[in-house]
Amino acid sequence: xxxxxxxxxxxxxxxxxxxxxxxxxxxxxxxxxxxxxxxxxxxxxxxxxxxxxxxxxxxxxxxxxxxxxxxxxxxxxxxxxxxxxxxxxxxxxxxxxxxxxxxxxxxxxxxxxxxxxxxxxxxxxxxxxxxxxxxxxxxxxxxxxxxxxxxxxxxxxxxxxxxxxxxxxxxxxxxxxxxxxxxxxxxxxxxxxxxxxxxxxxxxxxxxxxxxxxxxxxxxxxxxxxxxxxxxxxxxxxxxxxxxxxxxxxxxxxxxxxxxxxxxxxxxxxxxxxxxxxxxxxxxxxxxxxxxxxxxxxxxxxxxxxxxxxxxxxxxxxxxxxxxxxxxxxxxxxxxxxxxxxxxxxxxxxxxxxxxxxxxxxxxxxxxxxxxxxxxxxxxxxxxxxxxxxxxxx
Amino acid sequence: xxxxxxxxxxxxxxxxxxxxxxxxxxxxxxxxxxxxxxxxxxxxxxxxxxxxxxxxxxxxxxxxxxxxxxxxxxxxxxxxxxxxxxxxxxxxxxxxxxxxxxxxxxxxxxxxxxxxxxxxxxxxxxxxxxxxx
Numbered sequence: 001x002x003x004x005x006x007x008x009x010x011x012x013x014x015x016x017x018x019x020x021x022x023x024x025x026x027x028x029x030x031x032x033x034x035x036x037x038x039x040x041x042x043x044x045x046x047x048x049x050x051x052x053x054x055x056x057x058x059x060x061x062x063x064x065x066x067x068x069x070x071x072x073x074x075x076x077x078x079x080x081x082x083x084x085x086x087x088x089x090x091x092x093x094x095x096x097x098x099x100x101x102x103x104x105x106x107x108x109x110x111x112x113x114x115x116x117x118x119x120x121x122x123x124x125x126x127x128x129x130x131x132x133x134x135x136x137x138x139x140x141x142x143x144x145x146x147x148x149x150x151x152x153x154x155x156x157x158x159x160x161x162x163x164x165x166x167x168x169x170x171x172x173x174x175x176x177x178x179x180x181x182x183x184x185x186x187x188x189x190x191x192x193x194x195x196x197x198x199x200x201x202x203x204x205x206x207x208x209x210x211x212x213x214x215x216x217x218x219x220x221x222x223x224x225x226x227x228x229x230x231x232x233x234x235x236x237x238x239x240x241x242x243x244x245x246x247x248x249x250x251x252x253x254x255x256x257x258x259x260x261x262x263x264x265x266x267x268x269x270x271x272x273x274x275x276x277x278x279x280x281x282x283x284x285x286x287x288x289x290x291x292x293x294x295x296x297x298x299x300x301x302x303x304x305x306x307x308x309x310x311x312x313x314x315x316x317x318x319x320x321x322x323x324x325x326x327x328x329x330x331x332x333x334x335x336x337x338x339x340x341x342x343x344x345x346x347x348x349x350x351x352x353x354x355x356x357x358x359x360x361x362x363x364x365x366x367x368x369x370x371x372x373x374x375x376x377x378x379x380x381x382x383x384x385x386x387x388x389x390x391x392x393x394x
Numbered sequence: 395x396x397x398x399x400x401x402x403x404x405x406x407x408x409x410x411x412x413x414x415x416x417x418x419x420x421x422x423x424x425x426x427x428x429x430x431x432x433x434x435x436x437x438x439x440x441x442x443x444x445x446x447x448x449x450x451x452x453x454x455x456x457x458x459x460x461x462x463x464x465x466x467x468x469x470x471x472x473x474x475x476x477x478x479x480x481x482x483x484x485x486x487x488x489x490x491x492x493x494x495x496x497x498x499x500x501x502x503x504x505x506x507x508x509x510x511x512x513x514x515x516x517x518x519x520x521x522x523x524x525x526x527x
Contacts, residue, residue, distance in 0.1 A: 127445075251474070251502045260443050262479045262501040307445050311480040311497025364474045 035241065041220065043244045048217040049210050052256040055124055060299040061139050061197045063176055064204060072172045073202030076195060081162055082146055084110060084153035090145065090199065093117040100206065101333045105271070105340025109151035115277075116340040119333060122326055124204040126261040127308040131322045131338040132283025133263060136309050138200035140292040143192055160191040186297070193298035208257070208328045209387040213240070216384070232384055238374075239381030247352075247368055247378055252324045258385065263321035267356055267363030271339035276360040279338070280318035288312065319361035331386045345382055349375045422510075424519035427455055429463075429512045431521040435498070442527055445480065445499040452491050452512055459491025460514045467495060469508040478506075503527050 036044065045051060063069035076082065077090040093107040094100040100120045107113035115131050123129065129141035145151040146159050163169045164180035173180065177194045181187060212231045219227030232240070243249045254260050263280035270276040287309065292298050294306035322338045330336075335343045342348045353375060355365040370378075421432040430453045437446040452460040469478035482497035500506055508523040 251504065254503065255443055260501040262443075264476075307497060308480075311445070311482055311499075313477065313479055313481045317477055362475065364476050 035237070036220070040241075040244060043250065044217050044220065044240075046254065047213075047244075047250070047256060047258060049208065049214045049256050050218070052125075052207075055204060058137065058139075058200070058204075059301040059305070060137055060294050061200055062300040063194075063197050063201050064139075066176065066201055068172065069176050069198045069201035070205055071202075072169065072176065073198035073200065075169070076163065076199050077202055079162075081166075082152055082154055082159050088152050090142070093151075094120055097332075099329045099331075099333050103332070103334065105335050107151065109145070109148070110153040111150045113145075113148065113150045115338050116335065118325060119329065120203055121206045121208050121329060122257045123206070124200075125257060126259075126323070128261060128263075128283075128287070128323060130283065132277075132279050132286075133323055134283035134286040135290070135292075136287050136294050136306075138203050139193065139196035140290065140298075142196040142199040142203070143292060146192075146195075156188055156192040159195055160188050163195050164191055189291075190298060193292060196292070197300075208326075211328065211387040212236075212384040213381070214387075233380065235377050235380040236384045237381075239377035239379065240384075242370065242374055242378050243381055247370060247374075248366075249352075249378070253327050258327040259324040261323060263318055263323055264364050265318075265320040265322075265358050265361040266352070266365045267320075267358035268322075268337050268341055268351065270359055271341065274339075276320060277322075277338060278319055278360070280321040280323070281314070281316065281361075284312055284314050284318060288314075317361070320358055321361065327382060328385045329387060330382055345379050346375065349378055422521040422523050423455070424512065424521040426519045428517055428519035429453065429460060429514075429521060430455060430457070431510050431512070431523070433495075433523065440500065440525065440527060442500050442503060445497065448482075448495040448498050449488065450484070450493045450495050450510065452493065452514075460512065461487075461489075461491060462514050463491075463493065464513040465493055465495070466511045467508060468511075469498075469500070469506055471502060471504055471506055473505060474502070478508075500525075500527055 058064040077094075080087050080089045080092070082089065088109045092109060093102045093113070094117060095102055102108065102117045104117070106115060107117040118131065124138060127136065129135040129138065135141035135144065143156075146154050147156060160180070164173050173191075173194070176198065177191070180191055184190070216228055216231035216237075219225075219231055243253075252260050252262070252264055263283075265279070287293055290296065294309045299306075325336075330345060334345075335341070336345070336348050342351065352365055353368045353370050355363055355367040357363055421430050423430055432451045433448045434451075435446060435448050437444055440446075450465065452463045452465070454460060465484045467482045467484075469482070470476060478499065479501045480497045480499045482495055484493045485496045486494040488494055504527065506525045506527060508525065509520050510523065511518060511520040
């Protein structure tokens, strides 16, 4: 071997060693400088928790922001006496330790409910409640499980009796809503609505905390590279790039709560042994006919702005469509989707990657064609949206 | 070579002109050219997930305000093959060919098409307003 070739060989080894070292460093150090265009930074800002606007007042609920009502609402939320068997409360399914979900495919009250229990953290921002949006306010939603035979299985007379007559609630109820007079027209239904309004005042306080993703955006906007590196790993950043780019997740999972609270058919298969769930197409009919809706007589402001209800869309396009869930705090909230069809985030991402035709209606999602590595990166990013549990409640 | 360069420069200029035109000229002719439609959104710039109202202005091709229009509005995203999350409708005539359109809301970023169908004096024509949100 000539001297020149030997030298070349050595150079090659050195170059390879440097390349290997650089690759290693690249693996452990987050991307620096951050790989974002101005437009992408605006998208990141829009997903940032600090971009969450103050919660709008709810004129249909006179006690929506009354701390006293929230306190009563919290007590009611955890009170198992509001059930037929004395064992079911709102918190049976909406468990605080599980981000107000229950870890089951479908909620389990008196018996199995029809759908998966959604988290209620940040839900006060949604114009619609439930997977199919069959309720249009927190207070109206809170009434339905009480009388659902599969959930609390109680009835409004018993619920109203408990809240207006029992020693621990009677005075609070009177202070907030006036003395209960059974002789009044509609006394039971009005008092039932009040029960929902107190529970809603409590639920309005359940808000997500900042996550590592939020720390990253704050650091990015500050130009603080060390704080960026501390907040997200390279894989998480690459996952975030896919999330707002190629994977099109922000089409529906947008805004600071990572949901548009709208209804989409994404071709999720039906629950084993069940016919496909019609979703929003049925939910919108129910909410329009609901006496406890925004424009009904139990609303505290007859002149309230019920624009969402008034201009709600109906029709066949909503067949099999379900409300987009928030992606904050996914950990410990499996299984996912409206009937808990997927046990893991990885399984859910594979579903979107394939985007097969829907069983009913049409799948709005298009196949993504991402590699399994890219899917893992998105999953890593989703993990960065976890935050400490919702703040200590009242 | 200089010829190519000139052609390329002209192309660039044209592109710029068309971008400027799209930015400032907010008037859309209906398909058969019967009406000219423009709008002002109550929410400017338009943001997703916020319900808001528009004021539609309807004129004839010669510029006269259309005062007796029956208007229907349908929006959607061609790429996703779905419509708007709301069903907007005209709620009030404001005079001078202007109409209040309520219930507008977009729930996704991307290309939207809002079809405004106008019927006046028995003549129906539709303008398609394209929006990139």
